[in-house]
Amino acid sequence: MINEEVKNLSNEYIANTYSRFDVAIESGNGVFCKDFDGKEYLDFTSGIGVNSLGFCDSKWAEAVIKQVRTLNHTSNLYYTLPGAKLAAKLCLKSGMKKVFFSNSGAEANECAIKAARKYSFDKYGSGRHEIITLENSFHGRTLATLSATGQDVFHKFFDPFVEGFVYTKANDAQELLSKISEKTCAIMLEVIQGEGGVLELHSAFLDEIVDVAQKKDILIIVDEVQTGIGRCGTLFGYQGFQFLPNIVSCAKGLAGGLPLGATLFDEKTAAVLSAGSHATTFGANPIICSAAEAVLDSLNQEVLLDIMQKGIYMRVEIAKMPHVLSVNGQGLMLGVALDVDNKSVVEKCLQAGLLVLTAKEKLRLLPPLNITIEEIKSGLEILEKVLKNIE
Ligand SMILES: *Cc1c(COP(=O)(O)O)cnc(C)c1O
Numbered sequence: 001m002i003n004e005e006v007k008n009l010s011n012e013y014i015a016n017t018y019s020r021f022d023v024a025i026e027s028g029n030g031v032f033c034k035d036f037d038g039k040e041y042l043d044f045t046s047g048i049g050v051n052s053l054g055f056c057d058s059k060w061a062e063a064v065i066k067q068v069r070t071l072n073h074t075s076n077l078y079y080t081l082p083g084a085k086l087a088a089k090l091c092l093k094s095g096m097k098k099v100f101f102s103n104s105g106a107e108a109n110e111c112a113i114k115a116a117r118k119y120s121f122d123k124y125g126s127g128r129h130e131i132i133t134l135e136n137s138f139h140g141r142t143l144a145t146l147s148a149t150g151q152d153v154f155h156k157f158f159d160p161f162v163e164g165f166v167y168t169k170a171n172d173a174q175e176l177l178s179k180i181s182e183k184t185c186a187i188m189l190e191v192i193q194g195e196g197g198v199l200e201l202h203s204a205f206l207d208e209i210v211d212v213a214q215k216k217d218i219l220i221i222v223d224e225v226q227t228g229i230g231r232c233g234t235l236f237g238y239q240g241f242q243f244l245p246n247i248v249s250c251a252k253g254l255a256g257g258l259p260l261g262a263t264l265f266d267e268k269t270a271a272v273l274s275a276g277s278h279a280t281t282f283g284a285n286p287i288i289c290s291a292a293e294a295v296l297d298s299l300n301q302e303v304l305l306d307i308m309q310k311g312i313y314m315r316v317e318i319a320k321m322p323h324v325l326s327v328n329g330q331g332l333m334l335g336v337a338l339d340v341d342n343k344s345v346v347e348k349c350l351q352a353g354l355l356v357l358t359a360k361e362k363l364r365l366l367p368p369l370n371i372t373i374e375e376i377k378s379g380l381e382i383l384e385k386v387l388k389n390i391e
Pocket residue numbers: 103104105106107109138139140141190194195223224225226227251252
């Protein structure tokens with residue numbers, strides 16, 4: 001098969017709910033992948049922050065293959081080991097107490113929202129159900145997570161949306177505090193807004209709202225679906241700040257290329273979702289949990305520090321390139337503001353053999369976490385050449 005045939009087959013039978021580039025990827029290894037026409041690409045996207053260890057990392061693949069041949073699925077009516085081990089590791093490394101496993105970021109957030117509401121219901125009765133979220137946020141595509149998403153473009157077509165979300169500006173503590181009422185049960189945020197354009201929250205803003213939230217028993221939910229699992233040079237993005245959330249959601253990079261969501265609960269929220277209150281058929285699937293364990297095992301302290309260093313190197317190098325206005329982000333989650341159209345840069349990078357992403361008007365880079373400096377240099381060379389030759 002060639003690119004064109006894969007594309008035609010996809011277009012004929014896959015619902016056209018998203019647009020794609022004119023390329024069909026056939027295989028990948030590390031930071032490189034190859035399309036059906038035989039062209040090679042260096043990857044600065046990790047499949048939108050999913051392939052933490054790049055394409056088909058050998059240890060990751062071994063873990064998956066071993067588990068595929070041992071036990072594929074049991075339903076959550078029985079205990080299995082991979083999920084238990086993974087949950088223990090996640091708790092140990094995050095400071096949280098319990099984990100609920102699902103299959104995607106949206107589901108991890110859906111669970112977080114349900115838990116926050118039930119926490120409040122159990123303690124204060126009905127009516128205290130509002131969740132404050134930030135403008136420019138992105139929390140997923142289910143109805144509740146779309147409702148939580150603070151962007152008007154996502155609040156169309158699917159009316160009625162889920163009630164009880166209040167939006168406020170990021171990094172404006174005064175405005176946020178003014179929106180707290182006796183109905184507020186939680187504040188939900190990304191420490192770096194990913195889809196919203198790689199925008200960091202300021203630690204002063206977080207300090208202020210976390211302090212008030214704790215005094216008023218309002219839960220802090222951190223959506224780490226994109227920032228989590230080493231992406232920002234700490235295992236979780238919030239670990240770069242001075243607070244412990246009550247609920248943390250993660251997904252994207254967690255299982256290194258297989259679908260897994262996880263919602264983590266602190267002491268206060270650990271027992272809120274009691275037996276029968278929440279579940280999902282595929283939750284804690286042994287194969288996927290084994291894959292995630294391989295990812296977590298490869299992200300030791302030294303590797304995390306390396307991610308931070310590589311991110312700094314990229315920022316410095318990119319800042320020198322033509323048409324670059326600024327570089328934002330942390331670790332290997334970078335947003336590049338340009339004075340030229342980002343879509344055409346992405347298209348030209350693709351032609352030149354480099355995969356990159358956008359976030360709003362920015363270029364977004366999410367390279368595999370184990371990318372080497374040499375590979376970063378090769379990718380940046382392509383990016384620089386593209387930027388030099390663009391109007
Ligand atoms: C991608 C993303 C989601 C949604 O995750 P899915 O797996 O697509 O459901 C939620 N929150 C953030 C911050 C994300 O980046």
